[in-house]
Structure formats: structure tokens, C-alpha cells
Amino acid sequence: MNLDKIFLLILTSKIMVKSDTYRNSSRYRNKNGARWNTNWLFGNQNWFRSPVHASSTNNRQSRFLSLFTVVNIDKQTCVGATGELGACLTQNECLKRGGTPNGSCAEGFAFCCVFIVTCGATVRENGTYFVNKGYPNQYDGTGSCQISLMKSQVDVCQFRLDFDQFILVGPEMIHHMCNNDQFIVSGGNPVPAICGLNTGNHMYIDSAEALTNPVILSVVTSGPAFMRNWKIKVTQIKCSMPNRGEEGCLQYYTGVAGQIRSFNYDPATGLQLSNQDYSICIRTERNFCGIQFTQCPDTVNNRTQSFTLSGNSNNAVVAMVGSTGSANFCQADFLVIPMAMNIGRPPAAPMTTVDRICGGTFSAEVNIMPATVRSNVKPFRLWFHTDNTESPTDVMNRGFCLNYVQQPCANIVS
Ligand SMILES: [Ca+2]
Secondary structure, three states, rough: HHHHHHHHHHHHHHHHHHHHHHHOOOOOOOOOOOOOOOOOOHHHHEEEEEEEOOOOOOOHHHHHHHHHHHHHHEEEEEEEEOOOOOEEEEEHHHHOOEEEEEEEEHHOEEEEEEOEOOOEEOOOOOOOOEEOOOOOOOOOOOOOEEHHHOOOOEEEEEEEEEEEEEOOOOOOOOOOOOOOEEEEOOOOOOOOOOOOOOOOOEEEEEEOOOOOEEEEEEEOOOOOOEEEEEEEEEEEEEOOOOOOOOOOOOEHHHHHHHHEEOOOOOOOOOOOOOOEEEEEOOOOOOEEEEEEEEOOOOOOOOOOOOEEOOOOOOOOOEEOOOOOOOOOOOOOOEEEEEEEEEEEOHHHOOOOOOEEEOOOOOOOOOOOOOOOEEEOOEEHHHHHHOOOOOOOOEOOOOEEEEEEEEEEEHOOOO
């Protein structure tokens, strides 16, 4: 008899005990006088609810039906003892699939099976964590560490990468190129290489339904000593899942309000990365028609540097807008917000909006004062572009951090 069967037998006994306990303790009558029990198993987890007809000869049969229900709901998501998400499995099944039992679940009868891999692994499990060699210790080595992502099921369309920890060497100071360390994604849609500090950020990688080639995640490390650390959660998303991101969006946000940051944005040590080209999408929530953006607070620098895309950010730099003009327009590095306009402006005729915004201040007008910028066109989608040059014109630019709030359709004045 294998471990799985033992597990089921134990579970059966447990259900019997529970069922009898509840039969004795929680018997009710409904309005017509019929007696019934509501039998909750696994308490707060709400895994399983089964009515038990107390006076019925079907009691035993009912409990056997309950057993099959329990078997079917196995493999629920659980939280492991060290905080990672895993799948609730028997120890046997967990080890067979290459996982690590990490704490218990199902009231102690199963294990929270966590999948953690490092260099050289081929991943087939949804919810796998890609960590640096020696994790949870930091890594101070050089070389290339890569894993291959295979789809866990044929109808997977996307991989979501959550950077739970992402500390690599940042870009060089002159042109902000990731020359020492790089995180590279290949095999899916084009993804810009990134480096530096990206903890808390994320990426979506599209992989069309019919595609079977692996998506490769690589961390290349080189240069002087540096204590690196990475832990990237890889979630596989089926084509039909409601949490699927819109196609072509490297970043995808949901919710009425949130925060968007360029890669390696950090008010203290971060620098805007060169050679970026990607789109950032925000799901339009129900009954919302517009979106507003403001710069994040910057508690580190005297003058806020939470939107510094071009110019010398050691000094105050105005907002620059548009793609042409005699001065203060955006050609090298910019954020595209379609039909952008500052709020609080009296409507002009014709209405003046811009698409590209750059410079060292966030505003849809050439101005030294930060503004709240709105866009009333759907979908809510931004594009970020940087070239391969910074110095000597562009110095100490940090990229952007913006807070967004969607606006109810009722509030939109066209
Ligand atoms: Ca540039």
C-alpha cells in the first residue's frame, strides 16, 4: 500500500470521527420539523461542507460521498512554513514531482509542497520559485544561471514573473547600460534586459497556446564582488483564466489604484535603465473610464526625483512633452501616456493633449511644477522607451514611479 492510500485512509477515519462529533453536537430542526445537520470539515478553510441527514439510513453513504469530495479538492494552494506558496500534496506526490515538503496542510495530513529551483533546472510546475545558487544566502559569483520554463498544461498562455527578491548589480553610470549583471528572458515576446533593484516588480511573458518551446530565464553575473539575491516566482496562466494579462503587456496591473515603477527605480541608488521598450497595461475596472497619474512621493532627495527621464537630474529639470518642437520635446527617452492632459486646466478649443512626456518633472505641459495628469482613452496603456545614451546631456536620471487612480465614468467631463 503506498503512502497516498494511507493518507486517504487516515482522512477517511478523520471524516468519520468529525461527522459523528458534529452529529451529536449540532443537530437542528427546520420549520417543517425535519432534522438536519450541517457538517463543516476543516473549519475555517471552508474546504468542504456536507449536509448530513441525521436520522437517515443514508448516513454512512453520505460520509463516503464526502470522502470523494475531499480527494477531489486535494492540491489546493497552501502557504509553506517559510512563506512560499505551494500545493497541498502527500509527501510521496510532492517528492515525486520534485518539490520540497515545507510545513503541513489539510489539518496536518498533507504537506505544503513548495517548488524551489536554481541554475540548470527545467520547470514544469506552476508556482515554482527561481532562486540564486545558495539561497537563502546571497550569491557573490559570476557566470550564467538559467532555468527553462515548460508549460504545465497545453493551454497555458502566459508566465507571470514576480520578483519577490531581485538584487543584482545596477547599470554603469555613464550610459546606464546593464554591463555587469543582466536578467534576460528569451523564448517568448521580446523582453528588455534589466538589472539592479527590482524587488516587488513583475513581468508577464506571452507564450501562445500552441507554442511548446521553453521560455528561458537567465541571470548573468559579472564584474566586482557584489552580494546578489534573487527569488522569482513563476506563475503559469491558462488562456481562459480571468487573471490573464492583456497580450503584449510586459507589465499588467489590476485594481482601481496602484503604483507603477520603471525597472531599477529606487530614489536612493536606482538609475533609469537604457534600451528599454515595453508597454505597461492597467485593466479598466468596471464603471471606470479615465485614469490619473501623479509622481510618487520621494522622501530621499531634496527635490523629488520620482520622474527623471531626461536632462541633468542633479539640477531641477522641467517637464518636456511631445515629439517635435524647438526645445523641450522628447526624442531619446520618454513615457507615452495617450491623450495626456493636466487636470485642473480650463478646457481649451481645440483641446490640447500630448502623448510623450519626459524631462525631470511629471506634467503634460512644459513646466517645473509636477502635475496630476489624466488620460481618458481606453485601454489604459503606457509605453516606455529609452535609448542607449545618457551622458553628457542626461545625468542621474532615475526613471519613474507613478501612482495611478482610475476615474469613475460619471466623473469624466469630455
Ligand atoms: Ca537615454
